[in-house]
Amino acid sequence: MPKNTAKDTTNTKVPASITAHDALGRGNEKTKRVTPDVKLTPEEMIAVRTEPSAATALDGKFRKEVMVAVPKGVEHPGWDDPTFEHMHVANGLAVLQEALGLGLHAKASAVFEGEIPCGQKGSALLRYAVEVVPAVLDTEPGETVTPRSELLDMDGNSTFAGDDGSIRETH
DSSP: OOOOOOOOOTTOOOOTTSOHHHHHTTSBTTTTBOOTTOOOOHHHHHHHHSOTTTOOOSSSEEEEEEEEEOOTTOSSOOTTSGGGHHHHHHHHHHHHHHHHHTTEEESSOOEEEEEEOOOOTTEEEEEEEEEEEEGGGOSOGGGOOOHHHHHHHOOSSOEEEOTTSOEEEOO
16 A cells, blocks of 8 residues: 655644734645644734735734726716715625625724725725624624614615515615
8 A cells, every 4th residue: 555645734833923814825735724723813813814905904804895987087086075975885784794704793884995006997996994803702792793783773865674684775
């Protein structure tokens, strides 16, 4: 019977100071998954779940970049303008949903951080961030801000989930 020559990576130790994205490749080079013995800080756990292009700092925030169309005839839109408020709300809800789906509990509403140069004519890349806690470390899961809780808190002219879970339009 041939001798197994595969390298055992189960005992690979990663220093605590290593960035989360560096740690991703340390456990299993084929799957890019962190092995169970790799101990990440909560901030690194969040960064691992943030797409690499948006992971700017180990600061406890989940970040998401959203590509949007630039309004026709506008060369440099002021994305902080109130005209774009509904777009920011919708994008913020998408950020909350994605964070939740990645095992991160939001502790505040998602906020617009700014535009990122994308080099695509007629498009803009907008970055949003939300303070999160990894679900496995959350000591107050009942305080998680969810897309549903955000929608239920909205007033005025918006689409939101009714008490029965259905989506309805209000005026």
